[in-house]
Amino acid sequence: AQRVTQPEKLLSVFKGAPVELKCNYSYSGSPELFWYVQYSRQRLQLLLRHISRESIKGFTADLNKGETSFHLKKPFAQEEDSAMYYCALRDNFNKFYFGSGTKLNVKP
Amino acid sequence: DAMVIQNPRYQVTQFGKPVTLSCSQTLNHNVMYWYQQKSSQAPKLLFHYYDKDFNNEADTPDNFQSRRPNTSFCFLDIRSPGLGDAAMYLCATSRGTGYYEQYFGPGTRLTVT
Numbered sequence: 001a002q003r004v005t006q007p008e009k010l011l012s013v014f015k016g017a018p019v020e021l022k023c024n025y026s027y028s029g030s031p032e033l034f035w036y037v038q039y040s041r042q043r044l045q046l047l048l049r050h051i052s053r054e055s056i057k058g059f060t061a062d063l064n065k066g067e068t069s070f071h072l073k074k075p076f077a078q079e080e081d082s083a084m085y086y087c088a089l090r091d092n093f094n095k096f097y098f099g100s101g102t103k104l105n106v107k108p
Numbered sequence: 109d110a111m112v113i114q115n116p117r118y119q120v121t122q123f124g125k126p127v128t129l130s131c132s133q134t135l136n137h138n139v140m141y142w143y144q145q146k147s148s149q150a151p152k153l154l155f156h157y158y159d160k161d162f163n164n165e166a167d168t169p170d171n172f173q174s175r176r177p178n179t180s181f182c183f184l185d186i187r188s189p190g191l192g193d194a195a196m197y198l199c200a201t202s203r204g205t206g207y208y209e210q211y212f213g214p215g216t217r218l219t220v221t
Contacts, residue, residue: 043213043215045212046210049209086150086151094139094156095153095165096141096153097150098150100148100149101150
């Protein structure tokens, strides 16, 4: 069963516009949620994790257990935010499940 | 100062010819993972090692094997590659099984001819 869903393959916004990348998950236990990012020609790297409640590069993500969502948000997109974004879930057995990714394109 | 290294970056093999992909790490992490990522799809976990303990995913084909001779190195062996095994293979490490991030290598793109 697919545990992580990212409904948008591509999201295009203009510089300075708000951006929200959607992520929904299905898991009956207590999941740990992450956002990973892959910039052009770079390796996949961690952006943020839900437990830290941190803001990285202006991005935040809130775990909504009622809606089983972990959407990634940024109030003002920058061109350097253009990248591939993956939502990931780790279950209680240390297994990771990734979504299929959303490509964010920030236009000047 | 690369922390997770994968060799080669590109690998071409023939249908049915065994191939080995290599991953090494300088982080001294306990856990090493192998993922398969096909075009426009999510990275899919194949298996992972916690130290020497091997954890295979239930749906990982028997055609895929792995070895971890020491902390630093982990290998992915594909015994008889099929055309459907063409993909990007990602290696990742993490310090442990707690709430630790994964560090990814650059990947090896496998082509099967």
